Amino acid sequence: MRNGAHRDEAERRQVQYLSSRAVHSRLAEVLADHGHHLLGARLVDLQHRPGAGATGIFRVRASSSSSSGAPARASEPQELYLALTAEAVPEDGALQAGEDADATWSAWFHPHDPLLTGLALASDPESVASLWGGGGTLIDLQTVSYRPLRRAVLRAVVSGEGGQRTVFLKVMRPGLATRLHYRHTLLAAAGVPVPAVLGPPVADVLALEQGEGEVLAAAIMADGARHVDPAAVLGVLDRMPNELVELPRRDAWSDRTGDYGHAAATALPDQARRIRSLVEHLQRQLDGTDRGPVVPTHGDFYEANLLVSQHRISGVLDIDGAGPGHRVDDLACFLGHLAVLPAVDHGYVHVDQALRRFHSVFVAGVDPAALACRSSAVALSLVAGARDSGHRDWESSARQRLDIAESLLDLPQSAAGW
Numbered sequence: 001m002r003n004g005a006h007r008d009e010a011e012r013r014q015v016q017y018l019s020s021r022a023v024h025s026r027l028a029e030v031l032a033d034h035g036h037h038l039l040g041a042r043l044v045d046l047q048h049r050p051g052a053g054a055t056g057i058f059r060v061r062a063s064s065s066s067s068s069g070a071p072a073r074a075s076e077p078q079e080l081y082l083a084l085t086a087e088a089v090p091e092d093g094a095l096q097a098g099e100d101a102d103a104t105w106s107a108w109f110h111p112h113d114p115l116l117t118g119l120a121l122a123s124d125p126e127s128v129a130s131l132w133g134g135g136g137t138l139i140d141l142q143t144v145s146y147r148p149l150r151r152a153v154l155r156a157v158v159s160g161e162g163g164q165r166t167v168f169l170k171v172m173r174p175g176l177a178t179r180l181h182y183r184h185t186l187l188a189a190a191g192v193p194v195p196a197v198l199g200p201p202v203a204d205v206l207a208l209e210q211g212e213g214e215v216l217a218a219a220i221m222a223d224g225a226r227h228v229d230p231a232a233v234l235g236v237l238d239r240m241p242n243e244l245v246e247l248p249r250r251d252a253w254s255d256r257t258g259d260y261g262h263a264a265a266t267a268l269p270d271q272a273r274r275i276r277s278l279v280e281h282l283q284r285q286l287d288g289t290d291r292g293p294v295v296p297t298h299g300d301f302y303e304a305n306l307l308v309s310q311h312r313i314s315g316v317l318d319i320d321g322a323g324p325g326h327r328v329d330d331l332a333c334f335l336g337h338l339a340v341l342p343a344v345d346h347g348y349v350h351v352d353q354a355l356r357r358f359h360s361v362f363v364a365g366v367d368p369a370a371l372a373c374r375s376s377a378v379a380l381s382l383v384a385g386a387r388d389s390g391h392r393d394w395e396s397s398a399r400q401r402l403d404i405a406e407s408l409l410d411l412p413q414s415a416a417g418w
Contacts, residue, residue, distance in 0.1 A: 007051065010102060012266045014086045015048050017101035018056035027058060027082060030097050030107045036062040039077055046388055047148055048266060050259035053086035053103070055148045057110070081110035083148055089114045115149045115173055118203035122169045128156050132167050132198060132207045136160030144168070151320075166210040167198065176320070177201035183244075183319050184208070190241035193307075193315050211315030213307035220303055220341065224350030227311040230361035236306070236313050237330055240296035245324045250299055252329035253336070254377035257282050263384035268398050278380065278406060285373035285409070292366055297325030302337035328366040328374055335359055335371070336378025339408055343386070343400035360415035372411040379405035 017023055028038040038060060045057040063077050085094075086103040093114030094106035108114055111123040121127050129138040133156075140157040152171040157164055172180065178201055187194045198207040219225040253260070261279035265272040298305075299321025307315030338355055341348040363371055379401060386398035412418055 008262050008266070011048060011050065011054060011086075011262075012269070013101045014054035014103050015046065015266055017103070018046055018054055018084065019043060022100070023056070023058075023084065026084065026097060026100055026105060027060060030082065030084075030095060031060065031062050031080075033095070034109075035064055036080075037064070038062055041082075044081075045146075045148070048263050048384060049087070049150075050256075050262045053088075055083060055085035055087060057146075057148060058082050058084065083108050083110060083113070085148065087149055089149065093117075113148060113152075116152055116171050116204070117174065118177075118205040119152055119171045121203050122152070122154050122171050122205045128154075128169070129158070131202055132156065132169065133158050134160060134165075136165075139164070168195070168208045168210065170206045170208065172201075172204050172206065172320075174204055177204045177206040180206055180320055183247075183322050186241055186243055187316070187319060187322065190239055192236065192239050192241075193313070194319060195315065195317065211307045211317060213309030213314035216303040216306040216308050216313075217341070219308050220338070220350065220354050221345070221347050222350075224354035224357070225308070226350075226353070226357070228308060228313075229311075230358045232313050233306070233334070233358070234361065234365070236316055237296075237298065237301070237327065240298065240322070242296060244296035244322055245294060247323040249324045250321045252299075252325060252374070253333060253381045254282075254286055254329060254374045257286065257377045257380065260377070260381040260384070264380060264398070264402065267384040267387045268395065268402065271399065271402060275380075275383075275402065278376075278402075281409070282373055282377050282380070285369065286377065289370035289373060290367040291326045291370055292328055293326070294324050295327050296322070297327065297330050298322055299325060299330070301330040301333045303334070303341075304337070328370045331362045331366060332371055332374030333378050335362065335375040335411075336405075336408065337382070339375065339404050340379050340382050340401050343397045343404060356418050359411060360418060363412070363414060368411070368413040372409055375411060376405050376408040379408055 024041055027041050031038050040061040041058045043056050044059050047055045060080050060082050061077050062080055084105055084107050086105060089106050094108050097105040097107040111119040113119045125138050125141050128141055136158040138156060139159050142155050144153040144155050146152040154169040156167045181197055181201055184194050184197045195208040195211045219228055257279055261275050265275045300318050305317040306313055341351050383398050383401045386394045386401060
C-alpha cells in the first residue's frame with residue numbers, strides 16, 4: 001500500500017509539473033542542446049498512464065541559437081512539437097532531459113516517438129504516397145489520434161483515376177501491427193465488417209481502407225440512434241470467431257478500476273475522497289457479481305468504433321483488443337461510453353432515450369448487477385480523459401463524467417425497471 005501511495009503521489013507531481021510554467025526551463029534546455037532558443041511553449045496534450053507515468057506534448061516556438069546560446073539574429077522562428085515523459089523509454093530512442101519533480105525525464109521531437117518507430121514514416125507525405133498511395137497523388141495527410149508511446153492513427157486522402165479514396169494508417173508498437181493484421185483477416189473471414197487491410201504491415205504501420213458508413217455516435221447525436229436495432233449491435237458480437245479465445249487476454253476496463261480511480265483523483269484532487277469511495281464500492285460489486293463465461297470479445301466496443309449505413313452496422317473499427325473476455329464487459333464498454341456522451345458534447349441530447357433502448361436489450365443476456373457496476377467502471381475510466389480534451393472547462397466535464405459513473409450503479413435490473 002505504501003508503494004502504491006508513493007507511486008500515486010509521484011505521478012500526481014508529474015502531472016502538476018507538466019502543467020506548470022516550471023517545465024519551460026526543462027524544455028529550453030532540451031532545445032538549447034539542439035541549437036534552438038525557446039520563444040514560447042504551450043501544453044497541447046497531457047497523458048497520464050497510471051503505473052507508468054505522465055507525458056506532455058508541447059507546441060513550442062523556437063529560433064536557432066548562435067554558438068553562444070543566444071538567439072541568432074537572422075533566425076526565423078519555427079514551430080516544433082516536443083514531448084516530455086516520465087515513462088521508461090529506451091535510452092537510444094529518446095533524449096535525456098534531466099530530473100525535476102522527483103522524476104527522470106526523457107524527450108523527443110515529434111514524430112520521432114521512441115516506441116512508435118513507424119510514426120515518422122507514416123507522417124512523411126512522400127513515403128505515404130509511395131507505400132500506400134496506389135499510384136495516386138496524396139492530397140491530404142492528417143493525424144486523427146496520437147497517444148504518445150502507445151499508438152497513432154493518421155488519415156491519408158489519395159486522388160487517382162478512380163477518384164479520391166481514404167486510407168487510415170495505424171502506427172503501433174513493435175510486433176503489434178502483425179497481430180492486428182491477423183485479427184483483421186480472422187474477423188473478415190467470419191463475416192465481421194472490419195476495414196480491409198492494404199497488405200502486410202510496413203515498419204509496424206498497418207494501412208486500412210476506410211470503412212463504410214458514419215460512426216454510430218453521429219446517429220446517437222441526431223436522434224438517439226432510434227433506427228439502429230440494439231439486437232443488431234449484439235449481432236456483431238455474436239459473429240466474433242471462436243479463434244479469438246485462443247489469443248492473449250487483455251484486461252477489460254473494469255479490471256483496472258483502481259488505476260483509473262487514481263487517474264481521476266489526480267485530475268480532480270478536490271474529489272479524491274468521493275472517487276476513493278466509488279472505487280471501493282465498485283471493487284466490492286465487481287468481486288461479487290457474475291461475469292459470465294469466457295467468449296470472443298471486441299475489447300473496446302462503443303459508439304466511436306461502430307459504423308452505421310442505412311440503419312445497419314456496416315463497420316467495426318479498432319479491433320486491437322479483440323480476444324478472450326466476457327460479453328458483459330463489451331456491453332458495459334458500450335453503455336459507459338454512451339452515458340458519458342453529454343459530458344463530451346452538449347449536442348448529445350438524446351442519450352437518455354438511447355441508454356434505455358440499448359440497456360433494455362443488453363441486460364437480458366448478462367447479470368444485471370455485473371452490467372451496472374462494469375458500466376460505472378467504464379465511465380470512471382473516462383473521467384481523467386476530460387483533461388486531455390483541450391477544452392477550457394474540462395474540469396466541469398470531468399465532474400459530470402464522475403456524476404454519470406455514480407449514476408450508472410443504479411441501472412435497472414431488467415428492461416421492466418425503466
